[in-house]
Amino acid sequence: MKVKKIPNTNMPEGWCNRDLIDNKIYEVIGIEEPMGWYRIIDKSGEDYCYPPELFEIVEE
Amino acid sequence: MKWEYSIIIMAYDKTDKNGDLHDGNTGRYKSKSADALSKELAIPSKKEPPIIVDTQHLIEDEVLPRSVGAKWANFEIRMPDGSKAKFIEGAKLEKKEIIAGYGARRKIDDINDLVNTFPETKSTPRFWAKVKGETTIILSMGGHLKAELHWYEHPKIGKYDFKYKRRVQDES
Numbered sequence: 001m002k003v004k005k006i007p008n009t010n011m012p013e014g015w016c017n018r019d020l021i022d023n024k025i026y027e028v029i030g031i032e033e034p035m036g037w038y039r040i041i042d043k044s045g046e047d048y049c050y051p052p053e054l055f056e057i058v059e060e
Numbered sequence: 061m062k063w064e065y066s067i068i069i070m071a072y073d074k075t076d077k078n079g080d081l082h083d084g085n086t087g088r089y090k091s092k093s094a095d096a097l098s099k100e101l102a103i104p105s106k107k108e109p110p111i112i113v114d115t116q117h118l119i120e121d122e123v124l125p126r127s128v129g130a131k132w133a134n135f136e137i138r139m140p141d142g143s144k145a146k147f148i149e150g151a152k153l154e155k156k157e158i159i160a161g162y163g164a165r166r167k168i169d170d171i172n173d174l175v176n177t178f179p180e181t182k183s184t185p186r187f188w189a190k191v192k193g194e195t196t197i198i199l200s201m202g203g204h205l206k207a208e209l210h211w212y213e214h215p216k217i218g219k220y221d222f223k224y225k226r227r228v229q230d231e232s
Binding site: 018032045048 | 140141142159160168169173190223224225226
């Protein structure tokens with residue numbers, strides 16, 4: 001699944017700004033249950049979990 | 061009543077390009093400026109002592125201190141939902157491993173962000189290490205969770221930016 005980072009999503013200030021890039025398309029490499037977090041390779045080059053509210057799905 | 065006016069012109073002393081001080085009114089040489097003198101008399105500063113990095117301490121298990129107000133109580137762990145988790149005082153930080161940077165083959169991808177955040181590491185960026193470990197954390201909504209965490213370390217800075225990686229099975 002591919003998702004796009006929604007700009008200015010309602011997250012605590014400074015939390016995701018340095019990890020994710022607005023409007024960038026990311027590949028979801030896994031879904032972390034039970035919270036449903038997306039596992040995504042971020043700017044650090046490592047995969048971490050992020051809440052789905054930060055993204056819009058662009059490809060199932 | 062007769063008023064008398066007098067105008068006082070004050071001219072400030074000036075420093076030339078060699079650091080010599082000249083009288084503001086006459087332009088005559090007076091002395092070396094304080095800045096020039098201090099530069100001439102300054103004892104060359106000693107070089108900073110070399111940084112000795114012991115990679116062993118990065119991978120040794122750590123028992124978090126129990127004392128209230130210790131640095132561990134101030135560390136926060138970034139959780140995926142944006143909340144901040146805390147360390148449990150007296151808990152063990154174990155299964156530590158250097159995953160990138162100093163002591164590992166892999167480079168730290170966001171090294172530039174780290175150096176920009178901590179300019180004092182600009183001369184020693186190679187000493188940044190990305191480390192992982194496991195411990196039990198307290199969630200902001202309450203409850204405990206055993207988790208794998210990732211963070212950065214530098215001998216001048218210490219530990220920085222704890223981030224939740226994944227939940228791990230609690231064997232205890």
